[in-house]
Each structure stands twice: as C-alpha cells, then as structure tokens.
Amino acid sequence: MTGDAVSDQTREDTGGRTLGPGGGPGVRLAALAAGFVMATVDATVVNIAGARIRTLLPLSVSQLTWVIDGYVLTFASLLLLAGSLADRFGARRIYLQGMVVFVVASAACGLAPDGPVLITARLVQGAGAALFMPASLTLLTTSFADPAVRTRMVGLWTAIVSTFTALGPVIGGVLVSALGWRSIFLLNLPIGLAGALLTRRYIAAIPARRVRPPVLGNALGVLVLVALSFTLIEGPALGWSSPPVLFSGAAAVVLAVTLVTQQRRSRAPVVPLGLFLDARFTAANLVGFLINFGVMGGIYMLGLFLQNARGVPPFVAGLQMLPMMAGPLLGNLLFARYSHRWGVRRLLIAALALAGVASAALLGVGDSTPYWLLATAVGFANLGVGVGAPAVTFALMEAAGTDRANIAGSMLNANRQFGGLVGVAVTGIVLAHPDDWYRVARTSFLITAAAYGTAALLARRTLAPSRR
Structure with a gap:
C-alpha cells in the first residue's frame, strides 16, 4: 500500500489485517458516499420539516434559524481544521470518528424534548459532518488504483450527491408526512452505521502525515462565526440595541481583527493571506459566498412559504420544490458541455445574470401568482447557480495555481458554507415577523436577486477571461 493509491485487490486496516477485494468498487463507493449523502440531505431537509418542528416542539423563529444555522455553523467553521486532522491522524480514522459523532448527534436530534436540546444536537451534528467530509474525498481518490475506475467513481459520487441534494426536500416531505419530523434525523442511524461498517471492512487506511493542525487560527475563526451568527439571529428577537447583541457584534469585529493579525504572523496559517492579494482569488471567493448566500437563504424561505402562505402539507411542499431543486444538477451538466465552447x-457571468433576473421576476409574487410561474422562476435561478458553482471553482483554481490548489479548494468550500450560514441568518431576520408571508417572500427574492446581481458584476469586473 502506498500513500497515493490503494490497491483494488489487497488493503490493510490499522491493525495490519489484509482486507480482501470483497464488495467491489460499488461497495466502497457506497461506504464513502453514505456520509456525504447524510450531510448533504441534512443541510436542506430541515427546511421542509421546519414548519412542523416549530409548531410541535414548539420553537420561535430565532430558534428555528438556530436549528438550521447551528448545523452550518460548526460544519463551516471546522471544515478546514478537519482536513488537517485527516492528514495528521489518518483519513479513515477521522472519517469513522466523524460518522460516529454524526450518528449519535442525529439520535439526539430525533429524541430532542425541546428547542435547546435540538439546537445543541445540531451543532454537534455539524461538527461530525465537518470531520468526515474532507476525509471522504481523500479516501475516495485513494481507494481506486486504476485511473479509469477512479474517474468513474468520482463521477458517480458527484452524481449521487447532486441527486440527493435535489431530492432533499422531497425526502423530508415524505418522512415528515408519514413518520413525523423526528424521522428525518433518525433515518441517519441505519445509513450512518452501514456506512461506518462498510468503511471499516472495505476501505484501507492511509498513512498519516506529521503535520501540525492550525488550531489557534481555526479556534479564532469559530469564535468569529459564533459571534456573527448570534448577532444576526438574535438581533430581531432581542433587539438590535440590546446589550447581548451589541456585545456579540463588537466581539465579532474584534475577533476578526485578531484572526487576521494572528494569521499574518503565523508560520502555518489556516489560509495564506497572500492569496487574497490576487484580486481574482478574492473575487472568486466573494462570488462563491454570494451564490450560497442566495441559495441557502432561498431554500429556507421557500420551505416555510409553501406551507404557511400556500397551505400545503410537507409532502406536497417537498414535491413542489423538486423541480426547483433540479436546476443545480442540470446546470452542472450544462457547464461541463459548454464551458470549452463559450469560456468559463x-x-x-451569464449564469449569475440569469439567476438574478429570474429572482427579480418574483418581486411581485402574491396570492394570485400561479405555482408554475413560481417554480419556473426559482428553477431558472437555480439553473444559473448550477452553472455558476463549477465555473467559480474553475476560476478560483486558475487564480490560485496548481501549487496552491488544495488550500484554495478548501477555502472555497468553507467560504460557501459561510455564505449559506449568513444567508439563512439574514432570511431569519426577514422571517422575524411573518405577518404577511407574501411580503416576506418578496423581500427574500429582492435580497437573493441583489446577491446574484452583485456576484455577476464582480465576475465581470474582476475575473480575467479564461484561457480555455
């Protein structure tokens, strides 16, 4: 066994036992896709269950926002550290530990007696997802020695993740309608346990590397996000001039300045700040942030809007969101087909402009707006996002260069999660007083259109034309 690739015929576990090729590539793919599928679905499934959870538990709007954003908070803030931990202690070990944490936290979510317990369990759940997400990609690329098989498995893995992202609201609607809101979390138990057992049996360990995780930088980053999240989520509930909100806002600023200062002096920074001297790199990260800001904020609003304004049950709301959520998958395929012809x-720019215009088309949404118009506009906006997401990834990698591609990719993924975190929090502000759901929807679509439009302008002004 080497550090670069693991033989498809013999593999050894950490105890030195040789593991046979049983199960084949499909079983290994299933083992490593299980965690990613759970983490992906759990990022969106709660949006459909949110209305039912808020009524039955019960929760305030700020508490419901914490249920969604708490997961994203720990996931986004620990993602970069988790990659370093996978290098330091071994990708398979961190993957399995993350799966255990995620499954235990999912059980706690499903059994939560009140809002604070559910929020706490979601925070832990996000930490588990952060642990196994980077490790799953590493294990996927090293578990197949044959380059052709590896390429096919990565393609299948991407298709599985994209499919379940689109199906998330439908899965949530079916489970909530048939088995209650707790089932969306308890379903993770058999999936997670099966994935962990398959990984233990069929995925080989990768030799650890003696690297020093940037703990201090990551800890400061976590504190910045916690303070910012508290300010945005609790501001509408406690009042923007209340002492706790003012303190958290000031703390976010002070901690952010401290983080930048510490990173400039650190010999092993979380992200080399020199990368941000390149305007293209900075712009690509801002575009990635704005894309997820619009997508996640929009999903949060739509799940509640369909059930509260249109009065449909969770199952129907999930079905109605399915064509809207198919846009990203179709957009990914369009990018792969036309990027060489039209240029990244x-x-x-065209994709982001389409997303902005489609969102702006719903600024007049009201009770007379037919479903097909709502679905078409949101679907086209998400189609633009589906084209834009891989395009901005390519632009960022081109700006960073091959020697800094790994850290640039990790930074973009973490930054996208940060965008989703802020998007949900800002939507929570709009939802703070939902006396008129159509006004809430119009405000949300205005914010989303502004985000996509700003991203299009950034791409046009800052990103240089692709050489491809």
Missing part, C-alpha cells in the same frame, strides 16, 4: 468567465 462568459458562462459564469
């Missing part, structure tokens, strides 16, 4: 930059 041109495609990115």
Whole structure:
C-alpha cells in the first residue's frame, strides 16, 4: 500500500489485517458516499420539516434559524481544521470518528424534548459532518488504483450527491408526512452505521502525515462565526440595541481583527493571506459566498412559504420544490458541455445574470401568482447557480495555481458554507415577523436577486477571461 493509491485487490486496516477485494468498487463507493449523502440531505431537509418542528416542539423563529444555522455553523467553521486532522491522524480514522459523532448527534436530534436540546444536537451534528467530509474525498481518490475506475467513481459520487441534494426536500416531505419530523434525523442511524461498517471492512487506511493542525487560527475563526451568527439571529428577537447583541457584534469585529493579525504572523496559517492579494482569488471567493448566500437563504424561505402562505402539507411542499431543486444538477451538466465552447468567465457571468433576473421576476409574487410561474422562476435561478458553482471553482483554481490548489479548494468550500450560514441568518431576520408571508417572500427574492446581481458584476469586473 502506498500513500497515493490503494490497491483494488489487497488493503490493510490499522491493525495490519489484509482486507480482501470483497464488495467491489460499488461497495466502497457506497461506504464513502453514505456520509456525504447524510450531510448533504441534512443541510436542506430541515427546511421542509421546519414548519412542523416549530409548531410541535414548539420553537420561535430565532430558534428555528438556530436549528438550521447551528448545523452550518460548526460544519463551516471546522471544515478546514478537519482536513488537517485527516492528514495528521489518518483519513479513515477521522472519517469513522466523524460518522460516529454524526450518528449519535442525529439520535439526539430525533429524541430532542425541546428547542435547546435540538439546537445543541445540531451543532454537534455539524461538527461530525465537518470531520468526515474532507476525509471522504481523500479516501475516495485513494481507494481506486486504476485511473479509469477512479474517474468513474468520482463521477458517480458527484452524481449521487447532486441527486440527493435535489431530492432533499422531497425526502423530508415524505418522512415528515408519514413518520413525523423526528424521522428525518433518525433515518441517519441505519445509513450512518452501514456506512461506518462498510468503511471499516472495505476501505484501507492511509498513512498519516506529521503535520501540525492550525488550531489557534481555526479556534479564532469559530469564535468569529459564533459571534456573527448570534448577532444576526438574535438581533430581531432581542433587539438590535440590546446589550447581548451589541456585545456579540463588537466581539465579532474584534475577533476578526485578531484572526487576521494572528494569521499574518503565523508560520502555518489556516489560509495564506497572500492569496487574497490576487484580486481574482478574492473575487472568486466573494462570488462563491454570494451564490450560497442566495441559495441557502432561498431554500429556507421557500420551505416555510409553501406551507404557511400556500397551505400545503410537507409532502406536497417537498414535491413542489423538486423541480426547483433540479436546476443545480442540470446546470452542472450544462457547464461541463459548454464551458470549452463559450469560456468559463462568459458562462459564469451569464449564469449569475440569469439567476438574478429570474429572482427579480418574483418581486411581485402574491396570492394570485400561479405555482408554475413560481417554480419556473426559482428553477431558472437555480439553473444559473448550477452553472455558476463549477465555473467559480474553475476560476478560483486558475487564480490560485496548481501549487496552491488544495488550500484554495478548501477555502472555497468553507467560504460557501459561510455564505449559506449568513444567508439563512439574514432570511431569519426577514422571517422575524411573518405577518404577511407574501411580503416576506418578496423581500427574500429582492435580497437573493441583489446577491446574484452583485456576484455577476464582480465576475465581470474582476475575473480575467479564461484561457480555455
């Protein structure tokens, strides 16, 4: 066994036992896709269950926002550290430990007697997802020695993740309607346990590397996100001039300045700040942030809007969101087909402009707006996002260069999660007083259109034309 690839015929576990090729590539793919599928679905499934959870538990709007954002908070803030931990202690070990944490936290979510317990369990659940997400990609690329098989498995893995992202609201609607809201969390138990057992049996360990995780930088980053999240989520509930909100806002600023200062002096920074001297790199990260800001904020609003404004049950709401959520998958396919012909930059600008215009088309949404118009506009916006997401990834990698590609990719993924975190929090502000759901929807679509429009302008002004 080497550090670069693991033989498809013999593999050894950490105890030195040789593991046979049983199960084949499909079983190994299933083992490593299980965690990613759970983490992906759990990022969106709660949006459909939110209305039912808020009524039955019960929760305030700020508590419901914490249920969604708490997961994203720990996931986003620990993602970079988790990658370092996988290098330091071994990707398979961290993957399995993350799965255990995620499954235990999912059980706690499903059995939560009140809001604070559910929020706490969601925070832990996000930490578990952060542990196994980077490790799953590493294990996927090293578990198949044959380059052709590896390429096919990565393609299948991406298709599985994209499919379940689109199906998340439908899965949530079916489970909530048939088995209650707790089932969306308890379903993770058999999936997680099966994935962990398959990984233990069929996925080989990768030799650890003696690297020193940047703990201090990551800890400061976590504190910045916690303070910012508290300010945005609790501001509408406690009042923007209340002492706790003012203190958390000031703390977020002070901690952010401290983080930048510490990173400039650190010999092993979380992210080399020199990367941000390149305007293209900075712009690509801002575009990635704005894309997820619009997507996650929009999903949060739509799940509640369909059930509260249109009066449909969770199952119907999930079905109605399915064509809207199919846009990203179709957009990924369009990017792969046309990026060489039209150029990445041109495609990115057109996609973001489409997303902005489609969102702006719903600024007049009301009770007479037919479902097909709502679904078409949101679907086209998400189609633009589906084209824009891989385009901005390509633009960022081109700006970072091959020697800094790994850290640049990790930074973009963490930054996207941060965008989703802020998007949900800002939507929570809009939802703070939902006396008129159509006004809430119009405000949300205005914010989303502004985010996509700003991203399109950034791409046009800052990102250089692609050489491809």
